[in-house]
Amino acid sequence: LQLNVFCQTKPTIEASTNIQFSCIQIHYDGLDKQMTAARLNLLNNYWDVVHDFSADESPVANYTLLYEEKAVQLQSAAVFQNSSVTFERSKSTVLSTGNLLSENINQVAILFCQVDNESIVDDPKEPLLMILDIYRQLNVSFVKTVQTPVDAATMRNFVNPRWKGSSKSKAVMAIFIWNCTDNEQNFFNKAISSNNWVGKVNLKVGSDAMDVIDEVYKIIDSNRS
Structure with missing residues (x-):
């Protein structure tokens, strides 16, 4: 399971395996205002600070962090053809943060x-x-x-x-x-x-x-x- 994430606290998993986390890159008109209204600070993104409740039960890590750019996988790109939604890094409201x-x-x-x-x-x-x-x-x-x-x-x-x-x-x-x-x-x-x-x-x-x-x-x- 690949998860493209913006997280103000930290992602939490339990009884999960083979999870891939990466920093979401997304923009659409009004996203910045919505995040401000929700009191989400774009400067603080802890997508890569994962807490795994099941870490002691597995001999290997249950998740991986993808610091390289990982585009959002869409089942149907046509859904966004007539909208302002884009997942391009250069246009993203959410900044790309890495290692x-x-x-x-x-x-x-x-x-x-x-x-x-x-x-x-x-x-x-x-x-x-x-x-x-x-x-x-x-x-x-x-x-x-x-x-x-x-x-x-x-x-x-x-x-x-x-x-x-x-x-x-x-x-x-x-x-x-x-x-x-x-x-x-x-x-x-x-x-x-x-x-x-x-x-x-x-x-x-x-x-x-x-x-x-x-x-x-x-x-x-x-x-x-």
């Missing part, structure tokens, strides 16, 4: 957007626009986005000594893997400027990025427990 591992640590980059506006926390359209600019126009393999509460002291230590967020503020974290040439760095900065995030965005690359990633996921894990 955090990279063979070349120098290609890992982490982007932080400081969020100090409650309307943005509830409807993260502004940071999404900037992230989509980078995602679609640079030669990147998009990895993960997270919107999470952050501790100001941690952010000042790991991200930016001048971080202005309070202890209750939130940040949007976007992790990319790409070979950041000078031209791409210029576009990266242009995308930040065009979306009015100057002064609120911090970029780390390489080993510095990995240190930040480790620290932020400790925060996420502690918030879940």
Whole structure:
């Protein structure tokens, strides 16, 4: 069974075998508004954090994660011919997120957007626009986005000594893997400027990025427990 998934919590299976999970790629008119109305945050997709209640009962894994692109299999494509529904990655409302591992640590980059506006926390359209600019126009393999509460002291230590967020503020974290040439760095900065995030965005690359990633996921894990 192949499941193309967007999941705000984490997929859960029990007494199931041979399940394949992948990140769904889908767009149709109004999907973003429907997800906002349902209080689903497009920045937080945990499709690959699967909990298996039956894991101890099987000698092999009951599921696999497909990080490569896996198109939705349709029994009849004609059903969507006269609609705005598409499963193309380049048009998807749901971002393609994959494995955090990279063979070349120098290609890992982490982007932080400081969020100090409650309307943005509830409807993260502004940071999404900037992230989509980078995602679609640079030669990147998009990895993960997270919107999470952050501790100001941690952010000042790991991200930016001048971080202005309070202890209750939130940040949007976007992790990319790409070979950041000078031209791409210029576009990266242009995308930040065009979306009015100057002064609120911090970029780390390489080993510095990995240190930040480790620290932020400790925060996420502690918030879940």
